[in-house]
Amino acid sequence: MVGGDRAGVTADDFTLREIERDAAKIAREAGELLRWHFERALNVQYKDERQSDPVTNADYACQRLLEEEISRRFPEHGILGEEDNAAERERVDGQPAPDFVWVLDPLDGTRNFLSGLPLYASSIGVLYRGAPVVAAVFLPWPSDEGGIVMHARRGGGTRINGVSLPALNATAPDGNRLVTLPGGFGGMFSVRKDLRRKAGELRMTGSIAYELAMVAKGVTQYTITTAPFIWDAAGGSLLVKEAGGIVLQGGERKLLGRLPAGMNWRPLESFVPSWSSGATTMKELREWRAPLLLGSPNVARYVAGNLRGKARVRQRIRRFIRR
C-alpha cells in the first residue's frame, strides 16, 4: 500500500512512541495467531522448484492480519511484506515509497514452524525514509503466555513486554558464550587464528529474525547472516542497535563474481543508500540484500576484523580437488 499526503510527516519521538505501542500490540496478535497454527495441520506450498522455500497458510494468514491492523491504524503508511503476491508487488514496486514503511516477515523460520520446532518469529520493522525507527518482534517462548514481544523505537532502548533490556556491553568475544552462524559459513569465510579459540559455542536456529533478537537479548554474543532479505533484518537490526549493539553491513557480495577478501564492514544506517522522498521506490527497499554482523560494538568489530571472505574461485578449486 502506497499513498497518503507526506507533507509534514516527521519521525519525532511522540510519533514513534505511538507507532511502537501499536507495533508491539500488533506483533502480539500475530504471535497468538501463529501459536494457534503451530503443531496444527498446515497447508504447505513451495515458492521455488527445488522446494527449499516453503510457505504455509499460517504465513499468509499472519501477513493479512498484520496488513489489516496496520492499514486501519496508519492508512498513509506503506507496507512491504515477504508474502506480498505478484500482483501486489507489481502494483506497488514502481511507486514512490511513503516516508513510513512497515516491513513485515509474518513468519520467519517457516521450515521450523511446519516441522514443529518452536524457533520462529513474527517480525515488524518500521522504516522512516529507509532507516529503521520502530521494531516489534514476537518470539515463541516458554513463558506463561507462550511468547514474548521484543520492541524498540529509535532512541528509546529495547524492551520486552515493556521492560527495558540491559545494554550489550561485552568488550571481547568469549569462547564459552553462544554464537549463531549460517550453515555455509565455513565455505564463505576464513577465521583468523586470533578469533578461532574465542569464536564461541555454535548454535544454528534456522530463523534470522530469531537470531537477531537473541543478540539483542544478550543470549548470543554475536551473529552473522550472509544474505538476509530486508524483512528478515528490518525489525531485529533495530532491536540490536537500541540494546546498545551495532549492526555491520558487509560489502557487495558479487563484486567481480567473488566475495572480496576484505569485507568492508560498515554500520548499517539505512536500507537505501540515499533517500529521496517521492523518488525512492518500494522496489529499492525490496531489493536490499547484504551480509550482516551484529553484536556489542567491540565484539562485532573484533569479529569483523578477523574474518576474510573466501574467494569463490578458491572454493571451486577446492571442491574440484575433493572429488
Next chain:
Amino acid sequence: MVGGDRAGVTADDFTLREIERDAAKIAREAGELLRWHFERALNVQYKDERQSDPVTNADYACQRLLEEEISRRFPEHGILGEEDNAAERERVDGQPAPDFVWVLDPLDGTRNFLSGLPLYASSIGVLYRGAPVVAAVFLPWPSDEGGIVMHARRGGGTRINGVSLPALNATAPDGNRLVTLPGGFGGMFSVRKDLRRKAGELRMTGSIAYELAMVAKGVTQYTITTAPFIWDAAGGSLLVKEAGGIVLQGGERKLLGRLPAGMNWRPLESFVPSWSSGATTMKELREWRAPLLLGSPNVARYVAGNLRGKARVRQRIRRFIRR
C-alpha cells in the same frame, strides 16, 4: 542410592506403568523448578579447567528434587545422576547396581539455560538390568503451560502429556527436512555422495536430550551425537524407540587411537554388554559412552550406511597443512 531386596523384582507392564506415571509427574516438577530458575540470576561454576562444562545451582537443585521424589517412591531403586558429587560416586560406584536404576540429567543444555536460550531438557531414563524401560523428558515449550513432558514405557509407545505420538515412518532421508548434528561432525565423518543432497536442513541446539526428543516427536528426521554420556541418552533413546524409531550405537571410538572407517552401527539394546544381577556395578553404567544415530529405522540405516568415520591421523595431517 543402591540397595533393597532384589528377589522377585520384575519389569512387567503393571510395574512399568506405575513407574512411567510417576516419572512423568516427577519430570513435570523438575521442569517447573527449571522454568522458575530460567532467566533468573544463577550461580555458575565450571567442572573443568577450560571452563567448557558449566554447572549451576539450578542443575544441583533439580537433581536434589529428582532424587528426593524417586527415593521416596521407589526406595529400592538405584539413582545415577550427572551431578552426583565425588563422595556419592565413591560410595555407589563399586557396588552392584539394583535391577532398576534411574538415570538422571537434571538439566541438559546448561550453557543454553544460563545464556537464556530456551533449548534445554530435564531427562529421566529408567533402566531395568541395563536396558531402558521407562523415560520422561521435560522440554520448555511455548504451550500454555510453558513446557511439555514426553514419556514412554517399553511396549507402551511414546506420549506427550498422555497423548500418543504417531509412529516414525519416513522411508528415506529428505533434503528439506530438519536434522541435528554435532559441531565437530564435518571433522569426524565423511558423507557419501548419495546422502549429500538428502542430508537435510541442519540445526544445532546444544542439548542432546532435546535433540533426541525432537527425533521422537518427528520434528527432525534423524540426529547423530558423537560422545553422549548415559544421562544424555537414557531417556531420549527410549522416547525414539517407542515412537517407532531406531537407536543405533556406533563402534568403539578409540580403536587404535582412531575412528574406524566403518562405524559398525548396531541397535542399542542395553547400556551394559551383559547384565549380571548382583555383579554389574553402577560404575559400568556410568562409564558407558558411544556415538548414537537415531531416526526412523529406514532413514537411520540409510544414513549409517552412507557415513565413514574419518581417521584421526588424516585429521591431524589436514590440520597441520592448514596452518
